[in-house]
Amino acid sequence: MTSVVMTDDGFRLAVQASGRADGPVLLLLPGQANSHTWWTGLRERFEDRFHVVTFDYRGTGDSRGPVADWTTAGFAADAAAVLTAVGGGPAAVYGTSMGGRVAQFLAARHPGLVGRLVLACTSPGGRHARERGSEVRRGLADPDGAARLRTLRALFYTDAWTGHSHLFGDPGMTAEESRAHLRASNRHDAWAELPLIQAPTLVLHGADDRMVPAANAPLLAERIPGARLYLHEGGRHGFFDEFADEIVPVIDEFLGGEEP
DSSP, rough: EEEEEOTTTTTTTEEEEETTTTTTTTEEEOOOTTTTTGGTTGOOOOOOOOTTEEOTTTTTTBBOOOOOOOHHHHHHHHHHHHHHHOOOOOOEEEEEEEEHHHHHHHHHOGGGEEEEEEEEEEEBBBGGSSOOHHHHHHHHHSSSSHHHHHHHHHHEEEEEEOOOOOOOOTTTHHHHHHHHHHHHHHHHHOOOTTOOOOOOOOEEETOOTTTTTTHHHHHHHHHHHOOEEEEEOOOOOHHHHHHHHHHHHHHHHHHHSSOO
């Protein structure tokens, strides 16, 4: 089911809902420059027990409008508007990559909307974050599109992976929209607000992630009160997709279990 949520500044956000209409809400937040299609093949794993909600960030999918100085905090405000529209909280929130950055601000600034929080392959941003290496940055900036795609493939998945990925960006985005997303993610800094997070939190990361180095995971886990940490050996940036058979049960146990 799809719908539209209007933000306070008049931006139309495309919202998608699936799964159990009477189930607890699970909000899924995708990575940078990606729409809800990031979750294709993954949202289905939660639909038998959750009311699964996604939305297209500004500049992706069917959420199109004027490009502005977007921020992860602003995207978090959009996420809060979506949660309020679908019935409010407390909801379970699962954010990956830039979606994890958005989820940090959502949980810190809207504690009543977030009951449990899962942060995967993400970082606190700012001067405390562990940044990707120069070789990775060069590969991601390669003007050759095919070479850039090969870099993404190697950063997200192991050599053993043979599937089809939905994680490599929204092809419908304009260059201006893509740059606005990159700026939002690069400028993220939630360090001062992480201790304000009240929701029980699970921090997940692939141990071999070079896109967002795994050293960021313990930083988040130590900064967020009572957070749990789970590192998946051999996992890269897309570990939650490649190893979903192992990761989804970890998330299920956390979402249905006792507080850390």
